[in-house]
Amino acid sequence: MSNIPRLRRGFRFQWEPAQQSHVLLYPEGMVRLNGSAGAILAEVNGARSRAEIIESLERQFPEAGSLAGDVDEFLTEATRQHWIEWP
Amino acid sequence: MNGAQDGVGPPLWLLAELTYRCPLQCPYCSNPLDYADQDRELSTEQWLDVLRQGRAMGAAQLGFSGGEPLVRTDLPELIAGARELGYYTNLITSGLGLTEAKVQAFADAGLDHIQVSFQASDPELNNAVAGSRKAFDQKLAMARAVKDAGYPMVLNFVIHRHNIHQMADILALCENLGADYVELATCQYYGWAFANREGLMPSKAQLVEAEATVNRYRSDLLSREHPMKVIFVTPDYYEERPKACMNGWGSLFLTVAPDGTALPCHSARLLPIDFPNVTEQSLEDIWYRSPGFNHYRGDQWMPEPCRSCDEKGKDFGGCRCQAYLLTGNADNADPVCGKSPHHDRILAARTAADHATTGLEELIFRNARNSRVICRS
Ligand code: SF4
Ligand code: SF4
Numbered sequence: 001m002s003n004i005p006r007l008r009r010g011f012r013f014q015w016e017p018a019q020q021s022h023v024l025l026y027p028e029g030m031v032r033l034n035g036s037a038g039a040i041l042a043e044v045n046g047a048r049s050r051a052e053i054i055e056s057l058e059r060q061f062p063e064a065g066s067l068a069g070d071v072d073e074f075l076t077e078a079t080r081q082h083w084i085e086w087p
Numbered sequence: 088m089n090g091a092q093d094g095v096g097p098p099l100w101l102l103a104e105l106t107y108r109c110p111l112q113c114p115y116c117s118n119p120l121d122y123a124d125q126d127r128e129l130s131t132e133q134w135l136d137v138l139r140q141g142r143a144m145g146a147a148q149l150g151f152s153g154g155e156p157l158v159r160t161d162l163p164e165l166i167a168g169a170r171e172l173g174y175y176t177n178l179i180t181s182g183l184g185l186t187e188a189k190v191q192a193f194a195d196a197g198l199d200h201i202q203v204s205f206q207a208s209d210p211e212l213n214n215a216v217a218g219s220r221k222a223f224d225q226k227l228a229m230a231r232a233v234k235d236a237g238y239p240m241v242l243n244f245v246i247h248r249h250n251i252h253q254m255a256d257i258l259a260l261c262e263n264l265g266a267d268y269v270e271l272a273t274c275q276y277y278g279w280a281f282a283n284r285e286g287l288m289p290s291k292a293q294l295v296e297a298e299a300t301v302n303r304y305r306s307d308l309l310s311r312e313h314p315m316k317v318i319f320v321t322p323d324y325y326e327e328r329p330k331a332c333m334n335g336w337g338s339l340f341l342t343v344a345p346d347g348t349a350l351p352c353h354s355a356r357l358l359p360i361d362f363p364n365v366t367e368q369s370l371e372d373i374w375y376r377s378p379g380f381n382h383y384r385g386d387q388w389m390p391e392p393c394r395s396c397d398e399k400g401k402d403f404g405g406c407r408c409q410a411y412l413l414t415g416n417a418d419n420a421d422p423v424c425g426k427s428p429h430h431d432r433i434l435a436a437r438t439a440a441d442h443a444t445t446g447l448e449e450l451i452f453r454n455a456r457n458s459r460v461i462c463r464s
Contacts, residue, residue, distance in 0.1 A: 008239075008314075009237065009238075009239050009267075010199065010200055010238060010239025010267065011239075012175055012199065014147075014173065016145065016147055017145075018097050018099075018144065018145025018147075019099075019145065019147075023147060025147060025148065025175035025199075026175075026200075026239070027177060027199075027200040027202065027239050027241045027267075027268055028148065028150070028177055028200075028202070028241070029148075030099065030147060030148055030175070082314045082316070
């Protein structure tokens, strides 16, 4: 298991104007993501490591302080839901 | 872009029933009983236009179904068009008519997911239910091809009294094939399944055993950290409260039938309501303003016991089609509800399921001859 997450096969992440939010699409299902979940998943591209994702988000949201805890919590949940994998 | 109008949100799911044609004859088919006399189909350009309009309104999930959608030779073109528009596209197929080359060509066109439906876990029963002698082997081959091409694998089994004892075998087969999702969908009794209900509905004892088997398998998967997800849709005839059908009439789902008739759910065609057609009106007019789609929105239409019930915001009074089929009036509470004065009809169906002796071969199979016979009488 690496420390580089990627979306599970068959999952697609995209912005939906009609819902004014990011969504995760998968076979016959759709999850509407809140702002922070959307921002984190936008960084998951199969190339960035966990540490790089945190770094990138902290650069985008400097006023938020350390994001390691929030990112870890979300990535753990997303892994548990089998939305993302660590190949 | 248009947002919500009068509290009505956009249709997020679009189901395109491309055709009623199908090489199989499942006795629980959800197509209308008179499908044989409804052979008009939208053209490629008309379908692409429907997809464009739906996407502009906000639809994100798109299902291609039927009938058997593979009989439409323009399917690759429709898939490519849908992908370009940004849909997540699902192909719902029996696997008949599929080839490895097509599986690959669809992937290249941008198809996201292929769901292959099975009738049972072994060839004899599968083929008997499907009314086809070579269906099972073809399905297995295509399930493997789907996986090899890199799609997520979703296998669907329609469950009834003749295969419900196979749960453990079905799940083992799915795991062997490498399925990501398994849908064990008990028949919903509309269309052909309603005509065959006595011969399809499992008994309570069968259901209890099946649920126990599925739950055992689920916890086994969990302990192995296996990602296969098992969805078991149990028959609402054994519930005391109805399902929140389609998440509410005209709230998320929009179905377009082969001839362009727009419906709030794929069985609503059986209701005595005039539904609009995409060849005559824009999708936006249909969704937000047509009498057909507004018919059962909100709760003003509800008679008692729903009208004064504090659960009406939760289940919307249940399924209109079920209310119509079982009580003759689609406004009534879904008889599945214990508060419905027609609940005895559900109880009678349960009793009948305990004593049913209808053999598989006695079911009315979905084919053109039976369609015409039933709909003439
Ligand atoms: S349920 Fe069976 S007969 Fe009906 S469309 Fe599907 S595969 Fe064909
Ligand atoms: S009475 Fe109507 S609204 Fe109340 S629970 Fe039953 S079906 Fe639902």
